[in-house]
Amino acid sequence: MASTSQCIASLARLSISAPIRPVNATIPRFLAPSIVQTRCKSAGSIAMRAREREKEKLKKKRRQQRFKEYKFATPSKEEQYSLCDAMRYLRAAEVGRPPSSVTYELSLKIRTPKNSPVLRNRIRLPYPIKNDTRIAVICKEGSGAMYDARASGAVAFGEESLFELIKANPNKLPFNRLICHVDSEPALKKAGLGRILGPKGLMPSLKTNTITRSVKTLMHEMVGAENYRERIGAIRMPIGNIQFTPKMLSENVKALVMSVKENIANMEDKVKKDLIEVVLTSTNGPGFSLNGFFNPTDEKIQPAHLSTAM
Numbered sequence: 001m002a003s004t005s006q007c008i009a010s011l012a013r014l015s016i017s018a019p020i021r022p023v024n025a026t027i028p029r030f031l032a033p034s035i036v037q038t039r040c041k042s043a044g045s046i047a048m049r050a051r052e053r054e055k056e057k058l059k060k061k062r063r064q065q066r067f068k069e070y071k072f073a074t075p076s077k078e079e080q081y082s083l084c085d086a087m088r089y090l091r092a093a094e095v096g097r098p099p100s101s102v103t104y105e106l107s108l109k110i111r112t113p114k115n116s117p118v119l120r121n122r123i124r125l126p127y128p129i130k131n132d133t134r135i136a137v138i139c140k141e142g143s144g145a146m147y148d149a150r151a152s153g154a155v156a157f158g159e160e161s162l163f164e165l166i167k168a169n170p171n172k173l174p175f176n177r178l179i180c181h182v183d184s185e186p187a188l189k190k191a192g193l194g195r196i197l198g199p200k201g202l203m204p205s206l207k208t209n210t211i212t213r214s215v216k217t218l219m220h221e222m223v224g225a226e227n228y229r230e231r232i233g234a235i236r237m238p239i240g241n242i243q244f245t246p247k248m249l250s251e252n253v254k255a256l257v258m259s260v261k262e263n264i265a266n267m268e269d270k271v272k273k274d275l276i277e278v279v280l281t282s283t284n285g286p287g288f289s290l291n292g293f294f295n296p297t298d299e300k301i302q303p304a305h306l307s308t309a310m
Contacts, residue, residue, distance in 0.1 A: 089288060105282065
């Protein structure tokens with residue numbers, strides 16, 4: 001057994017000896033954090049690269065077309081109503097208001113590209129809403145068109161005399177419709193009335209079908225007729241009075257929808273448009289999407305119940 005002095009001597013030698021340096025451990029190359037392994041994308045075949053380019057082009061085209069059309073939410077069948085049901089709820093919403101001041105309004109929502117040609121036309125409804133049309137005719141003095149305008153009930157007619165009337169009272173015009181004979185079109189352009197008539201929507205032009213060769217025929221079409229125009233992907237137009245019967249309102253709705261569909265068909269060569277929804281509303285009521293049916297869903301309610309005064 002070793003003595004105490006021998007044990008102390010052996011410990012002293014260990015403390016005086018040089019420290020042992022740690023040996024660097026060999027780390028596998030694939031585990032070293034400082035080494036980043038880069039993988040190169042394979043070039044692939046010519047067909048694969050062509051498919052990638054087609055996908056990129058399709059994505060770019062979809063991004064460009066995302067905001068080129070007016071977007072409307074398509075209602076489900078549960079959210080659509082028959083004509084009598086919509087009239088029933090709208091009549092309930094208008095209770096307590098003067099019937100003479102309440103009208104039905106129809107909104108036709110159209111899927112159409114932005115900045116495309118708009119739909120516009122004139123329609124004579126089977127049951128007109130108002131008959132306060134006052135027409136003035138721009139025609140040569142003493143011409144046959146002037147006599148036709150006088151016989152058809154025009155409130156004003158002529159050339160220079162009518163131009164002076166418009167310039168003298170631009171804010172108190174005695175008419176709300178203005179048409180022009182073809183022979184008087186140069187005189188109308190020379191008079192420079194665009195700044196007065198343009199903001200009021202009265203300036204005659206070929207686009208609005210207010211320049212004609214037959215004054216008598218055009219005046220007959222305009223009496224009781226209404227103009228409609230597409231604005232922001234929709235056509236809105238008064239379609240009847242709140243006292244109209246379901247049959248009267250149905251005839252007016254059919255006439256307007258058929259006229260708009262004909263306009264859409266005539267513009268197929270220029271632009272593609274689709275009628276996606278028909279909404280019926282009133283002056284103070286909500287809008288109800290129509291499903292194309294007439295009779296009410298409640299068997300206790302008959303169309304005759306909606307034909308009486310409110």
